[in-house]
Amino acid sequence: MQLLVDIGNTRIKWGTSPGRGVVENHGSSSSIAEFINQLRFFARPDSIRICSVRHDNSLPCIIQEFSAMAWPDPEHVLLKNNLDKLRIAYKNPAHYGIDRFLALLSVCNTRQPPSIVISAGTAVTIDALDNRCVHKGGIILPGLRSMHTNLTSAAPVLLSEMGNIETHIGPWQRDTQDAVMAGLRYAWAGGVENVIMDMECDLGKADVVVTGGDGLLLTRCLKHDTTYEETLILRGLTYV
């Protein structure tokens, strides 16, 4: 059994895999301590694959914890732009997020292009594959929580709990929190809709796949038909 770990800016996502294309027993943690505690209940894996978008000491810390448990040394997965199946369009592929690459790799292996792949986490990333599965490029937007945090720290009078964005529709809001939530919905889901529309002008009608901690919520706020795949990035780790 292989342990798969995806270190994002907000959460650590993990799962186990018996083989290519399959992810089981998945979960998430918001801290390294919580993550290690959750894993203590699992049998020692045969191998470990990790990807990370953090440039802090999270990865060395996790590797040290595994070593203290006498677990195998993890394979730190980095972007390889020499796969026949997928080539990243960035001028410098080393600058491209490994999480975005793995989500695309999953989609290339399982779905019919053209595809639009969206990850709604700390940031929202939107990438496109044309009908030959060639990466065209992509967009990075602020995530829902990042928008809320930035807005309310810049204008503390707006500070309140995040409301339910699903129920805040339309411009005629009559309360500060409602006005903020509806505005966030326009900026977040509306921004994504705009990007999908522009991408589809070039690609034609595309298969839209959504992942990330806010992915399910995003699918509910979009007018487009979409498919939500919670473990898209972890599954990408099985294809490397």
Ligand SMILES: Nc1ncnc2c1ncn2[C@@H]1O[C@H](COP(=O)(O)OP(=O)(O)O)[C@@H](O)[C@H]1O
């Ligand atoms: N259990 C949870 N803990 C923290 N955030 C969660 C949780 N479930 C869903 N979320 C949402 O997921 C978002 C983070 O998504 P995620 O894909 O994990 O981001 P990242 O890949 O940047 O770490 C948070 O902003 C939050 O709105």
Ligand SMILES: CC(C)(COP(=O)(O)O)[C@@H](O)C(=O)NCCC(=O)O
């Ligand atoms: C854009 C991201 C910060 C998204 O990270 P996340 O929200 O999943 O934590 C990550 O993919 C990243 O660090 N990318 C490197 C820059 C780029 O892809 O252009």
